[in-house]
Amino acid sequence: MNDRIRTDIAHNARVWNYWLGGKDNYPVDRAVGDQVTGFYPSIGEVARADRAFLGRAVTFLAADAGMRQFLDIGTGLPTADNTHEVAQRAAPDARIVYVDNDPIVLTHARALLTSAPEGVTEYVDADAHDPEKILAAAGATLDLSRPVAVMMLGILNFVLDTGEARTIVRALMDAVPSGSHLVLTHPTLEPELGGEGNKAAMAFWNENATPPITARSRAEIASFFDGLDLLEPGILSCSRWRATDEEAPVVAQFGAVGRKP
Numbered sequence: 001m002n003d004r005i006r007t008d009i010a011h012n013a014r015v016w017n018y019w020l021g022g023k024d025n026y027p028v029d030r031a032v033g034d035q036v037t038g039f040y041p042s043i044g045e046v047a048r049a050d051r052a053f054l055g056r057a058v059t060f061l062a063a064d065a066g067m068r069q070f071l072d073i074g075t076g077l078p079t080a081d082n083t084h085e086v087a088q089r090a091a092p093d094a095r096i097v098y099v100d101n102d103p104i105v106l107t108h109a110r111a112l113l114t115s116a117p118e119g120v121t122e123y124v125d126a127d128a129h130d131p132e133k134i135l136a137a138a139g140a141t142l143d144l145s146r147p148v149a150v151m152m153l154g155i156l157n158f159v160l161d162t163g164e165a166r167t168i169v170r171a172l173m174d175a176v177p178s179g180s181h182l183v184l185t186h187p188t189l190e191p192e193l194g195g196e197g198n199k200a201a202m203a204f205w206n207e208n209a210t211p212p213i214t215a216r217s218r219a220e221i222a223s224f225f226d227g228l229d230l231l232e233p234g235i236l237s238c239s240r241w242r243a244t245d246e247e248a249p250v251v252a253q254f255g256a257v258g259r260k261p
C-alpha cells in the first residue's frame, strides 16, 4: 500500500466515494461517513447533486460553450461520469487535466486516464494551495493561451482562509484567457439552502477526519467570481443549476459557473 495512505483517519475523497455508493473506502471512512449522515441526513444527496451538477455544467461547456480544455482540481476518486467522459461525449477531442492531493486518488488515477483517442487526459498529484505548481504541470497538457474550464467542485471548502481561496482562484483565472470558465460548488450554512445542518456535521468532521473543512456564505462564494460574468441562473443550490428536474430538492451546496470576459 502507498505509505501516504492512512487507514486510521477518514479522508475526504474516500468518504465522498462512500456517500456516492463507491467501494474505494475503508471502515474508518464508512464509520465517519455514517456519523456525519447522523448529523446531516441529506449529505448523500449533496454528493449526488454535486456530481449531477458536474454532468450538466461540463455538458454545457463542451457542447454549447465550445470548451475543449478542462482543469479539474479536487477531482475525487473515479466514479460514474467523470469529467473526461462527460466532456468527450460531447467533444471527443477535449483535453482534461485532473488534480488531487489525496494518495488514494493517485492510486486510482489510471481509471481517469481513459481518454477518447482524439483527446487526452492527464493526472497531476498536487495541492490546491499551490496554483503555480498546478498551472506549470497543466501547461504540459493544456494550451493555456486558449480557453480553459477551471473546475473547483467541493474543493475551495478545504482552503480554510477565504482570502487565500480568493488568491488561488485569481491566480488560476489570471493564467487563462478570455472565454475561460470557472465552475464551482461549495457547501454553505445559509438557511435558504437548509445549511444549518452542516454546522454540527462540519464540527464533527473537523475533529475526526481530514482535511478540515469550512462552509461559506453566498457573498463569499460570489466574491470568487469577481471579474467574471456569472452565467444564468447565477449562484444557487447546485441541484437547481440548469436542472431538468425543477423539483430537485435544494441542497446546502452552492453551484455556479462564470465566464472570463
Ligand SMILES: C[S@@+](CC[C@H](N)C(=O)[O-])C[C@H]1O[C@@H](n2cnc3c(N)ncnc32)[C@H](O)[C@@H]1O
Residues within 6 Å of the ligand: 012, 013, 016, 050, 051, 054, 073, 074, 075, 076, 077, 099, 100, 101, 102, 105, 126, 127, 128, 129, 152, 153, 154, 155, 158, 211
Ligand atoms: C468533496 S470531494 C469532490 C470531488 C469532485 N470534485 C466532485 O465534485 O465530486 C473533494 C476532493 O478534493 C480533494 N482535496 C481536498 N483538499 C485538497 C487540496 N488541498 N488539494 C488538492 N485536492 C484536495 C480531496 O482529496 C477530494 O478528492
